Amino acid sequence: MAKRGKINQRQRILEEAAKLFKSKGFAGTSMRDLGGEVGMEAASIYNHVKSKDEILESICFYISDTYISQLAEVEQTATPYREKIETLIRQHIRLMLEEGAAVSVANNDWKYLTGDKLTAFKDARKRYEHGFAALIEQGIAAGELQPVNVSVALFTILSAVRWVELWYRPGRGVSADELEQNILTMLLNGLAK
Amino acid sequence: MAKRGKINQRQRILEEAAKLFKSKGFAGTSMRDLGGEVGMEAASIYNHVKSKDEILESICFYISDTYISQLAEVEQTATPYREKIETLIRQHIRLMLEEGAAVSVANNDWKYLTGDKLTAFKDARKRYEHGFAALIEQGIAAGELQPVNVSVALFTILSAVRWVELWYRPGRGVSADELEQNILTMLLNGLAK
DNA sequence: CCTACCGATCGGTAGG
DNA sequence: CCTACCGATCGGTAGG
Numbered sequence: 001m002a003k004r005g006k007i008n009q010r011q012r013i014l015e016e017a018a019k020l021f022k023s024k025g026f027a028g029t030s031m032r033d034l035g036g037e038v039g040m041e042a043a044s045i046y047n048h049v050k051s052k053d054e055i056l057e058s059i060c061f062y063i064s065d066t067y068i069s070q071l072a073e074v075e076q077t078a079t080p081y082r083e084k085i086e087t088l089i090r091q092h093i094r095l096m097l098e099e100g101a102a103v104s105v106a107n108n109d110w111k112y113l114t115g116d117k118l119t120a121f122k123d124a125r126k127r128y129e130h131g132f133a134a135l136i137e138q139g140i141a142a143g144e145l146q147p148v149n150v151s152v153a154l155f156t157i158l159s160a161v162r163w164v165e166l167w168y169r170p171g172r173g174v175s176a177d178e179l180e181q182n183i184l185t186m187l188l189n190g191l192a193k
Numbered sequence: 194m195a196k197r198g199k200i201n202q203r204q205r206i207l208e209e210a211a212k213l214f215k216s217k218g219f220a221g222t223s224m225r226d227l228g229g230e231v232g233m234e235a236a237s238i239y240n241h242v243k244s245k246d247e248i249l250e251s252i253c254f255y256i257s258d259t260y261i262s263q264l265a266e267v268e269q270t271a272t273p274y275r276e277k278i279e280t281l282i283r284q285h286i287r288l289m290l291e292e293g294a295a296v297s298v299a300n301n302d303w304k305y306l307t308g309d310k311l312t313a314f315k316d317a318r319k320r321y322e323h324g325f326a327a328l329i330e331q332g333i334a335a336g337e338l339q340p341v342n343v344s345v346a347l348f349t350i351l352s353a354v355r356w357v358e359l360w361y362r363p364g365r366g367v368s369a370d371e372l373e374q375n376i377l378t379m380l381l382n383g384l385a386k
Numbered sequence: 387c388c389t390a391c392c393g394a395t396c397g398g399t400a401g402g
Numbered sequence: 403c404c405t406a407c408c409g410a411t412c413g414g415t416a417g418g
Binding site: 023024025026027028082085108111112136143144145146148149151152153155156157158159160162163167168173174178179182183185186187188189190191192193 | 216217218219220221275278301304305329336337338339341342344345346348349350351352353355356360361366367371372375376378379380381382383384385386
Binding site: 030031032042043046051052 | 395396397398399
């Protein structure tokens with residue numbers, strides 16, 4: 001009977017939107033562009049979605065929710081801090097590989113959110129950063145990590161993991177496992193001998 | 194006599210544009226926004242600048258030219274590879290601190306370049322990356338650096354240095370010198386003990 | 387450097 | 403899901 005389903009169509013719209021926002025930016029993408037990609041007129045998109053803003057919100061909060069719940073899980077496991085941080089880095093890389101476009105939008109186009117949504121997103125990001133920073137701090141206090149400045153360590157990790165979205169292309173010499181392993185080596189052991 | 198000078202006005206326009214593009218994106222910034230910031234009507238901006246595209250080009254190539262010439266200089270000095278890489282990292286951080294808005298535009302809005310300019314910018318970036326990668330490779334071959342995957346090392350460094358633009362605010366606990374020193378420690382020695 | 391515009395395109399709605 | 407359209411805004415030009 002092949003009932004398409006409004007929810008599935010909505011999902012498709014969100015996915016195509018994420019790809020377009022990633023390559024052209026939120027402001028540079030028109031509803032007509034999106035319609036072209038999805039295969040309907042721009043006006044028809046509004047049967048599945050309230051507004052262009054709502055599309056952005058769905059993408060951004062899907063990603064921030066994922067990060068937040070991954071952090072909560074790691075916080076609850078009883079493992080050394082070094083291992084907790086390793087797990088978070090791995091999860092970052094994997095989410096990037098699986099949901100590259102959406103992660104890219106959450107990283108770059110969140111600034112086009114407005115009102116409450118903008119505030120809520122910034123809050124979520126701040127909570128995540130504080131939670132991650134606390135783990136690093138405790139790891140240093142426990143003697144498991146170098147006594148480096150916590151903010152610098154945190155943002156170096158978050159950034160190192162962000163480039164994956166911009167530069168990594170699978171099947172070009174580096175496999176996903178090698179990628180993970182090499183990033184972990186860089187961040188935990190450093191480049192110098 | 195306080196002659197304003199077309200060149201100075203043009204410079205001011207470029208600087209305000211860089212700030213606006215950084216915060217709202219190239220596509221999200223209108224010539225009317227820019228006029229408001231510079232203190233003239235949108236139409237008047239065209240007395241100092243050919244088009245909105247030309248503004249973007251000036252900003253992007255100013256940054257890429259700077260990177261390219263810094264690399265050329267480092268390549269010519271007779272120092273250990275580890276030191277060359279340290280110098281490049283320091284220069285990246287300093288340029289970010291001095292020209293944050295322009296660097297941000299070159300990093301994020303270059304994708305709105307078109308035609309020849311887009312090609313030329315991508316080429317410049319590729320040349321820079323290849324040159325930097327070659328130094329890492331030679332450093333590994335010389336036994337000065339860990340045998341990590343060269344691409345991963347390169348992009349981890351470039352990314353670690355990019356976050357400065359997004360997250361670092363001077364006068365909030367971390368001085369510029371501490372910032373440099375801590376990033377270098379993270380990248381060269383790693384977080385683990 | 388401004389006023390007065392231009393054609394094009396934008397996000398979104400009405401009505402079917 | 404489409405056609406037809408709205409008011410607003412866009413980059414840019416003409417003419418002074």
